Amino acid sequence: MPIVVKDLCFSYKQDTPFEKKVLHNISLSIKDGEFVGMIGPTQSGKTTLAQHFNALLAPQSGSVTVNSDLTSDPQVDLVGLRLKVGYVFQNPDYQLFAQTVGEDIAFGPQNQKLGKEAVKERVTAAMDQVGLDFDTFSKRDIYALSGGQKRRAAIAGVLACKPEILILDDVTAGLDPRGREEILTVIRELHQKQKITIIYISNSMDEAAELCERIVVINQGRILLDGPSRDIFKESEKLRSIGLEIPEAISVIEKLQERGFHISSIPLNLEEAIKYIAGAYLDREAKR
């Protein structure tokens, strides 16, 4: 289910004195199976853009096509579309509403008019995908979950609808390091094993570098950069100028280059950085 966005514009409070334009002529396409990071500072428009992908917002001008359906077409089955394009919000408290984990995750499949057995199958599979054991957690009260478990339950609720595209909106905000690592592992596996298209919204370049194959950088409602992750990090000045921080491993390498180290590759994670730095260091020592 590819997504194609053409010349999309959007304003809040349109046609009032308080009109605020948040998206300016955005054009973008996302192919099946891609893992795209949509990265930008707070209020850059990334959430507004993503909410067009499953028709939570309708284009004011321009168009959004999901799997050849125009989201602005009144004939299009929006409920069906939203099952195919799942959206996980930043704050799981806005998303979770049932008493127990199992009931909450079952809500989507139940609304798809599936039988009791099929619903249970979906719930079990979704919980398994996010690493929540069915026997341990299905009867557990939502309020008894930790922050990281809540995030995983919210993702499972969306996965239970069998989406082809998963939008994750700042899902690691406020988590501690272990909770964050758990969520990132779940997301990585979803992409690798299930081949789901993932759109990962965040303001963290570290996470984007670790996870995404392609990064779209958004600033003030416009696409600033769009390309393979490694290419994006070559633009460190641009990224810094809009208030994003580049991963520390990359800034270490930049500083070493300034001081005469020969490192030509850009690392996307610590292992790569260690390999490149160790290589350059040992070369330098050998020449001394």
Next chain:
Amino acid sequence: MQTIIEVTDLTYMYRSGSGNNVLALNKVNMQVYRGEILAITGQNGSGKSTLARHFNALLTPRSGEVIVNGLSVADEKNTAAIRRAVGMVFQNPDNQLVSSVVEEDIAFGPENLGLSQAEIVNRVDWALESLNLEAYRHRSPNSLSEGQKQLVAIAGVLAMKPTCIILDEPTAHLDPRGKREVLDNVLRLNREEGITTVLLTHFMNEVVHCDRMIVMDQGEIKMTGSPRDLFRLTEQIKALGLDLPAASKLAHGLNLKGLNLPENILTTEELVNSLCQ
């Protein structure tokens, strides 16, 4: 070193939603010293916030003792004085800001202290200046970025002229620029104004700038010391569910590849300097 906050054998139990008793703090002993910046870190649910809420009498000890500036938190007569001495900044500035104009918001605390008009104006000016917020004094907090809003919340606490400021994950929901703005200002207030600071955080790149750190787990203090001494204990830090600063991880990984870098590297600058020696 003068002790501002002294916690002795503090235990705190609460009843969870499902009716079980949860031991949030178990015989905690710790001190906050005048002029220092202390990081308290640990996983979600480790007891950091519960502990910090005793520092300004949002919670009162049921077992054990908390003494702030020589006053016991358990005695209600001391509550007002303790809250003047210890200010608290929360995670979400929207829960803390009350007025629709920045300078009025900052004046709210001093006004409630019954100060003269002139003194209130002085304090508001000083707080705005200390946080470089003068340009925003007549603006609405809603028109500011999240990072600036958090700075207004800090200014509001600063205007009370507290001896000590507690910041409870003040950068958790900010973008990278907001995080940097808040951290830089917190560090500067500590160094230039000498304000004793307790910073609750999950971010190790914030912890490395603090004088001391405390690591909590399951309601107990598991480690106390300087970031430089503690972050070299990599296995213990990881076992407590925490991360290491990126520069420490890089240095550690490089040493496994045969380099011979110091084991206690904390920052990018230190790492680069060691590699270039």
